[in-house]
Amino acid sequence: MRNLAAILFTGGLGFLLLVIASQLDFGHPPMVVGQEILDVAGDQVGAANIVTSVLLAYRGIDTLGELSILFAAATAAGLVLGHRHGDAPSDPEGGFILRAGADLLFPLLLVVGFYIILHGHLTPGGGFQGGVILAAAFFVGVLGRPAKGLNHDVISVIEGLAGAAFIGIGLWALFLEGEFLKPMLDKGTLGDLISAGTLPLLSLALGLKVGSELAGLMTSLSDTEAREP
């Protein structure tokens, strides 16, 4: 009975979506806002990567909200998982290959992560992608040596300060220019590393925030006592 209702529901959903699909004109979007942004973004923001322009300038508050969502998820997960009991056994130490690999990968991932963050306004990539790689760099270390773990104090300080820096740049613009998160500083020449005003700074704050958030999330998840089969 329940399965029948479920089949009816999902069948109806699929049918509805297909009917709507036949009405829509995919492949020829109206491009109302999009075209306008494509036309003016280069001059207004000065970043070669228009996606980054939209992400950090035109829709900056969305990005802030999204950072907050990650933060809320990490905070809630911290509350749920709580503290690890002191006597609980931690995961076994990784083998030699894992440990050596982690040591080798750590600087490499760190460099790649920061490269992607700092070139976010020029090439594909940016704060999120780089931040995920930074988180991976630290998490690989945790995988290699679970007993050592990550210092939660340091992570929470970094995540707090990075988030505060993002808002701080926004408030700075609010008090100087009268608008929250308005792009400031010299736009430079399109395509240079130091260009697009405050965008690289925002990107850096974003990357650090995302990285520390995800690293904290994953370590607190892997810190909880395992239920061994």
Place this chain on the structure above:
Amino acid sequence: MIDLNFVTVLYVGAIGLLVIGAVGLVMCNNVFRMVLALVLAEAGVNLLLILAGYRGDAAAPILGFGPEGAQMVDPVPQVLVLTAIVIGVGVQALAVAVLVRVFHAYGTLDMRELKAHFEFELAAEKTTEPPRSTEEPAGGRPLSPVPPRPHPGEARS
């Protein structure tokens, strides 16, 4: 040669993912699999959003990459999807964290069993005495003080 329409193929893929995700969410009883189904549905809707900004003859929205003066695809849906992906993984991680705790407490991931545990513990919490077994059970499962045995035959789609 078969006439393949690129956009239609992708559209069918997006709808397919959405519907498969919805099927999983509605019909799976294993909570962990429901989380996986959620991942599928999210991937589907992300694809749908990107398709909303796609046009066939255009390039990626990065200045100075494509030929001069070339048309570019709509950047706005791409930003929306970037946002949606990160939101999705945050929610997913939180879900896994709560699941780990639930599993530690009850030793099961079956939604029906969890629901039965829920009703039973809540009734025990509200009144000092456990509910009488003559009381009509919710969902056809007798509310016995002993938590119900795991149901034989994991119901799958």
Place this chain on the structure above:
Amino acid sequence: MGANVVDWMALLIVVIVLASAVAVLTVRNMVGAVAASSVVSLGVSVLFVLLHAPDVAMTEAAVGAGLSGVVLAVGLRKLGLWRLEDDKGTAHALVPTSQREDDTDA
């Protein structure tokens, strides 16, 4: 419009993605299901490249296929389901019976 390489590639990936999506729901082994969901994310990220969305493709590959796979895998490990073998097709075989008894009563 005649079909070219990109079109066939898109078709192939969509088929792979949908097949893995079905696998996510039907594979009995949870590790397999998580792996299949990573395949879905990876396939979708390739589709994003074909749709001229390199930023999104990078994010989907890093977050969807990488990070979310790791989160789910760590979760599985904590749930004690991090096992590859399939037990005789009984439904709750992924949780050993000896454990189930004492834990449900707790």
Place this chain on the structure above:
Amino acid sequence: MTNVILPVVLPLLAAFLLQPLARLSGVVARLLGPLVLLVGLVLLLRLWFAPDTEPFTVALGGFAPPLGIVFYVDQLALIFAIAVPLFTLLFWNWSADAYEDSQEKARQDALMLLLAASATGLALSGDLFNIYVFYELMAVASFGLVVLRGTGPAQIATVRYLLLSAFGSVLALVGIAILYTQTGTLNLAQLGQLAPTSLHGPAGLAAFGFMLVGFGVKAELFPVNTWVPEVYATAPARIAGLLAGLVSKLAVLVVVRLLVVVYQDTAASQLLLVLGTLTILFGEFAAWRSKDFPRMIGFSSIGQLGIVFIGFSIPGPWGMLAGLAVALHHLLIKSALFGLANRWSGSLESLAGGARSAPIAAGLFVLFALSLIGVPPLPGFWTKILVLTGLAQEGSGLHLMALGAILLITAIEANYLFRFATKLFSTSDRPPASHGLMDIGAAVLIGIALVAVTIQIDPVGDRLRAVARQAADREAYISTVFPAEPTIAAREDRR
């Protein structure tokens, strides 16, 4: 005027900094949250009492409206934005010693601040995807707060709530994707401009349906409200109060904005009307059957939100006024009732004789119950009359059916509320525990506010009428965001 961003951003800033700060000084960390909320409250109140009540917009980042995100500040948005810090402060966890761990407390406070920031943003935002982001933030923060007690049932309820909510978000995103494919914009005002040409087909309506179901999860709309009783029975009572009172109203506000600005046609409001009618029937019958106090008022809250939806589905300023009045009334009453539920979390049976041990609480309960049912001098009476007359004026079959449903559930409501009241005042050898000062404080404050509104019903009604007239004016919304020449001329003509 651009300071209106501060009530959104400052709580976020404080939330980010709370955990590092708690390591340095527990006292500062404890005071930071309330302080920040207070600053936001003062800023918003100054706007509310400003002599100029014309709506205005704030273009975030200084990008002109269709490109960037705008905040649209009118009286309706201000009412709800003011309610956010007010009620968050009312339900703030003031107890200092309950948590030995300052980090735990900092985490809790951070989640409350995130909830407040997102709710304020939701009230002010004029951009569809921005609304979605704030809605998700509100959802994730509420997951963390619901699971706070850490009991097994709370965790199970959270998992179910989370899965339903996330699926709703996916559906809302499908709706947004369809809208974007049709119009190419996310700005609500521009969507409103383009709606008559590109959104009046079945696809546009389907998009509304998806978004209604998606945002309806928090608004306790009929098919997606199964989480309500489970969560309210297991979450801390103050969190349940916030969810039932404040959070649900902000989700309703999103739907109302969509309805007024983008979907001002009959099909969308009829969909809302039907779902609202189903919602009240489902909620009140379940409330009648429920056996413990939190679940009873949880289900009753579903029923009340059904009336809110019915009110807003009546077109024009009248419907806006009716919906707004019911929503504000419910915001007050339900918050207060959950304040009482903090000590009355047991089954209805175990609360017999509650009037002896907690006479003030019992008296307040009777006051709120009378207003909820709609007994004449109390505000609840006027809100119900507004909805009923609005429905009677519309007069179509569906409207009359909704009218009948409201009359029916009023009887049911009276039945179960009085059944509980008589139980409270009966004698029992084992009366429940009395309320603490903090528990009852919020309820007492709201009770005083309710009596004040009863006495001052005329000025309050006039102000609400002005707010509703402003909020129902779609042309004004569009011309405020896009002050183009012809629309301004049209506005002058209308005056």
